[in-house]
Amino acid sequence: MFRNQYDNDVTVWSPQGRIHQIEYAMEAVKQGSATVGLKSKTHAVLVALKRAQSELAAHQKKILYVDNHIGISIAGLTADARLLCNFMRQECLDSRFVFDRPLPVSRLVSLIGSKTQIPTQRYGRRPYGVGLLIAGYDDMGPHIFQTCPSANYFDCKAMSIGARSQSARTYLERHMTEFADCNLNELVKHGLRALRETLPAEQDLTTKNVSIGIVGKEMEFTIYDDDDVAPFLEGLEERPQRKVCDLVNYLKNSLSSFLFEMVYLILCNKTEDEGQEVYLTRLV
Numbered sequence: 001m002f003r004n005q006y007d008n009d010v011t012v013w014s015p016q017g018r019i020h021q022i023e024y025a026m027e028a029v030k031q032g033s034a035t036v037g038l039k040s041k042t043h044a045v046l047v048a049l050k051r052a053q054s055e056l057a058a059h060q061k062k063i064l065y066v067d068n069h070i071g072i073s074i075a076g077l078t079a080d081a082r083l084l085c086n087f088m089r090q091e092c093l094d095s096r097f098v099f100d101r102p103l104p105v106s107r108l109v110s111l112i113g114s115k116t117q118i119p120t121q122r123y124g125r126r127p128y129g130v131g132l133l134i135a136g137y138d139d140m141g142p143h144i145f146q147t148c149p150s151a152n153y154f155d156c157k158a159m160s161i162g163a164r165s166q167s168a169r170t171y172l173e174r175h176m177t178e179f180a181d182c183n184l185n186e187l188v189k190h191g192l193r194a195l196r197e198t199l200p201a202e203q204d205l206t207t208k209n210v211s212i213g214i215v216g217k218e219m220e221f222t223i224y225d226d227d228d229v230a231p232f233l234e235g236l237e238e239r240p241q242r243k244v245c246d247l248v249n250y251l252k253n254s255l256s257s258f259l260f261e262m263v264y265l266i267l268c269n270k271t272e273d274e275g276q277e278v279y280l281t282r283l284v
Helices: 020-031 078-099 105-120 165-179 184-196 226-234 240-254 257-272 277-283
Strands: 035-039 043-049 063-067 070-076 130-138 141-147 153-156 158-161 210-216 219-224
Touching (some): 035 184, 043 070, 063 210, 070 210, 130 158, 130 219, 184 226
Antiparallel strands (some): 130 141
16 A cells, blocks of 8 residues: 555545545554454354564463453554453443443444444544454353454454464355354364464464463353463364475475475475465475
8 A cells, every 4th residue: 555645634535435544454453463263152262373573572462351251352453452452341340330240242342333433533533453353152142253443343153364364264264164063172173273374384383372262151251371272282183284394394404406306396296286386385
């Protein structure tokens, strides 16, 4: 996107009927690390990829606690997410204090939509540069909602947002019919597999870069970090692309350049039928 005379303020429309400031905020969501949300008949699960600003910094939290029955994962500006999370916590507390009951998930999402709509209509304000996946459980069952900087929100069976999230959405679309009848462990495994699709071939999920949030029937919202994630990762099969990656790196270090080129051509012919040639090309 390039700067033009129609993107100086959020109240200015372009001749094409677009509001560029909102589109820029949507781009901020695409720059954040990926997060995945999905649900079965009994549980809603959030799986998020954590980033560290440098080797000296700790990984940033991607999943935040809101109430006993609600949690969120974020993609975009963390400061904006923190402000919206505090607003959601206050609304949940008000509901418990005034009405003596948990706030319905759909009602809370509607309030978030109303709050994020305000800066898209007022001069001198900017849209919130964060997207949320909201997981919750109430009398209507488990829920996964997506909210956008444009103040739109959607009720989803499964969703992924953030960088390279299209790969995760493709996985979710292929396996969507399986989620409803999954037990909790299988549902988490599906979320981890979808999140893994957003990673380059040479990387994999570890206890350091993954966070999991679970809420469900007779289960309060719980966040799993670091060593708590290990039991979910243990049963996860290795990526086929990762095996090819390790093999190519081993051959690259062990063989002469001429022999490596010959073996590489053989591997390309073998893996082309399996749809893995793109990973080999990326490695060399």
